[in-house]
Amino acid sequence: xxxxxxALTRPAQGLPSRRKTRFTRKMLVPWLFVxxxxxxxxxxxxxxxxxxxxxxxxxxxxxGPAEFIGLENFRRMLFDDTDFKRAFLHxxxxxxxxxxxxxxxxxxxxxxxxxxxxxxxLFRAALFIPYxxxxxxxxxxxxxxxxxxxxxxxQLAKVGIPGFDVAYLGQSGTALYAAAFVDNWHWWxxxxxxxxxxxxxxxxxxxxxxxxxxxxxxQEFRHxxxxxxxxxxxxxxxxxxxxxFLVFDYVWILTQGGPAGGxxxxxxxxxxxxxxxxxxxxxxxxxxxxxxxxxxMIAIFAVLRRRGWEI
Amino acid sequence: xxxxxxxxRQLSLTPNYIVLIILVGFALGPLVVLAFNSLKSSAEAGRxxxxxxxxxxxxxxxxxxxxxGFALTTRNSSIFVVGTVLGVLLLGGMAAYSLARLKLPGAxxxxxxxxxxxxxxxxxxxxxxxxxxxxxGLYNTIHGLIIIYIALNSPFAIFLLxxxxxxxxxxxxxxxxxxxxxxxQVFSRIVIPLSWPGFLTVxxxxxxxxxxxxxxxxxxxxxxxxxxxATSYYQFTTRFSxxxxxxxxxxxxxxxxxxxIFLALQRRFIEGLTQGGVxx
Numbered sequence: 313x314x315x316x317x318x319a320l321t322r323p324a325q326g327l328p329s330r331r332k333t334r335f336t337r338k339m340l341v342p343w344l345f346v347x348x349x350x351x352x353x354x355x356x357x358x359x360x361x362x363x364x365x366x367x368x369x370x371x372x373x374x375x376g377p378a379e380f381i382g383l384e385n386f387r388r389m390l391f392d393d394t395d396f397k398r399a400f401l402h403x404x405x406x407x408x409x410x411x412x413x414x415x416x417x418x419x420x421x422x423x424x425x426x427x428x429x430x431x432x433x434l435f436r437a438a439l440f441i442p443y444x445x446x447x448x449x450x451x452x453x454x455x456x457x458x459x460x461x462x463x464x465x466x467q468l469a470k471v472g473i474p475g476f477d478v479a480y481l482g483q484s485g486t487a488l489y490a491a492a493f494v495d496n497w498h499w500w501x502x503x504x505x506x507x508x509x510x511x512x513x514x515x516x517x518x519x520x521x522x523x524x525x526x527x528x529x530x531q532e533f534r535h536x537x538x539x540x541x542x543x544x545x546x547x548x549x550x551x552x553x554x555x556x557f558l559v560f561d562y563v564w565i566l567t568q569g570g571p572a573g574g575x576x577x578x579x580x581x582x583x584x585x586x587x588x589x590x591x592x593x594x595x596x597x598x599x600x601x602x603x604x605x606x607x608x609m610i611a612i613f614a615v616l617r618r619r620g621w622e623i
Numbered sequence: 624x625x626x627x628x629x630x631x632r633q634l635s636l637t638p639n640y641i642v643l644i645i646l647v648g649f650a651l652g653p654l655v656v657l658a659f660n661s662l663k664s665s666a667e668a669g670r671x672x673x674x675x676x677x678x679x680x681x682x683x684x685x686x687x688x689x690x691x692g693f694a695l696t697t698r699n700s701s702i703f704v705v706g707t708v709l710g711v712l713l714l715g716g717m718a719a720y721s722l723a724r725l726k727l728p729g730a731x732x733x734x735x736x737x738x739x740x741x742x743x744x745x746x747x748x749x750x751x752x753x754x755x756x757x758x759x760g761l762y763n764t765i766h767g768l769i770i771i772y773i774a775l776n777s778p779f780a781i782f783l784l785x786x787x788x789x790x791x792x793x794x795x796x797x798x799x800x801x802x803x804x805x806x807x808q809v810f811s812r813i814v815i816p817l818s819w820p821g822f823l824t825v826x827x828x829x830x831x832x833x834x835x836x837x838x839x840x841x842x843x844x845x846x847x848x849x850x851x852x853a854t855s856y857y858q859f860t861t862r863f864s865x866x867x868x869x870x871x872x873x874x875x876x877x878x879x880x881x882x883x884i885f886l887a888l889q890r891r892f893i894e895g896l897t898q899g900g901v902x903x
Binding site (some may be wrong): 349437 | 636638639640642643646647649650651653654656657660668669672673714715717718720721722725726727728733736737740742743744745746747748749750751752753754755770771773774775777778781806810831834835837838842853854856857860867870871874877878881882885886889892893896897
């Protein structure tokens, strides 16, 4: 405070330069440190996002002037485009699959791993490794393992367990589930590590007290573990809900949305409309719509939390 | 009294170990099969697609390296990784420093911006960004993609680095300022060396995400000569889809560097990835 007061009581001619250095020090310099990345991020994320809102109201090939057509793209999406309906349904299935299987699997694994002292780090590292494998490699590995005549199913058939030598990725009825399975192989270990970290922060005396009271393993899990990791659990459920509408990599690499649209999701549909069919206006409308679904998930969580749900 | 108690405890953990070993088999089994297949001829991969190779064809590796153009794509990927990591650490580090130490007026607004803007899904702005990049002449250039990577990886870097810097003791900075150092010197000579674990963690996470990135590289690059390993490998597998020996050898070469770094710096890696909450 002292320099400030002396600046104010100085004669008038000394004021401007003093004030300038103060401005530089307190205002300009801190902002100069932030501005480069702030402007860059706005240029890449915010500007084009706003542009997408406008383009979604136009018919546009991506080259030349865009023709304003109002809500026609959204009308087409909701009423004419059966691909969109199917893709949206597939995203909902994806959501259902990812809200259950990887979360249950990783919760189970984390609660089995939490009490282990010897070799715990080793298990954690081993289960985490699939998460760092690039999607293109994961897809390539599982395309081979799910191969109808050379994969695991075919080997089972050879040793007398028939019925699994199916072209999981080559049939429209199973392709979506096969792609979800492959994505999950890469994903659940990451969830497991997150849940494990949360579980290791639960005070051990809670478990000891429960054991003295004669609690079973299930009761411990239900009444101590789950409440103890609730913030992590709900955060990951929220993230899963958001990501389920944005999925692309595994579906695109494994099936490109096929066969016959059997694994089409909104992400692959945007890609095809934008970069294969050059329907940039419609693709913007699709991208905006799928982002809205992700946003709705955040809104639902915010509302529930405001209503006093403990999430 | 102690012995039976101890025994009982160990016994009760046996089912845990059994289930966990099965799960490790599920996680690592496919990678083991990949390593096996990388040493098979294509004929043997057809006869024996899952087991140990009968003869080890080490030449798959140089052949895959050659035919997949890995010399070029590895170089490209390295440029993407190094460029992005340096950019994120510099620009994100500067922003984090300002937010944590310089009492930036409007710091809450800036933090709020990055919190909200980092949730904007790439699908929302992908198409207009593609058009913008084409108009700016940044489409199909290495620096054009690096700029996008820097911007999209920065929010996470800022949050993590800021939380590191907030906890630094102010004494060194103050001493440097008394000695006449300006803010840039304080940042580069004092703050970066003191918060290097944060910078290392962010660098690892960003490097991994760029090395593995697929969608943006597919959209923003078309020239074969510029492709990074991930998208180039994707094309390689479609061209040589029948030759499992070659595609597997290429895959092993692609994940080997990541695995080595991960195993060496496991704790830091896991810490960074779990704090980033990045979806790979």
